[in-house]
Amino acid sequence: MKGYHNKPKETEETMLDGWLRTGDIVRYNEDGFLFVTDRLKELIKVKGFQVAPAELEELIRAFPAVEEAAVIGIPHPNHGEVPRAYVVPKKDTSLVPDELDKFVASKVANYKRLSGGIEVVDAIPKTPSGKILRRQLKVMHQQQGR
Incomplete structure (x- = not known):
């Protein structure tokens, strides 16, 4: 090129x-x-550490009640950014965000924990080729006044 x-x-x-x-x-x-x-460009910077959203998404999808997952960084006053997860539950299952949070926390370093929260959604916004539209998730987060 x-x-x-x-x-x-x-x-x-x-x-x-x-x-x-x-x-x-x-x-x-x-x-x-x-x-x-x-x-x-998608890395989340938490207290100087870099967190790869794909790593957390893979881990979240390993949770039995999760069908799909997307992770974004959201602003935090002391840490720069923190990870926030959007998850689509599997059909006919009950997804309890606190249980998912404990599952993730048991497998990652403290700075990789989902400190920005977990939101259960019907669908993850994606491009026609299947890539996660993280910008839309960030806008959605901002519109919720958080």
């Missing part, structure tokens, strides 16, 4: 010494396969 058409600033921010910086966060498994796990 030579750059973005008529966008020198974006090209300069993305290209470095001939390398394209995608902003993807990846990991390799023991067999050498590469997995995209998150986006740098």
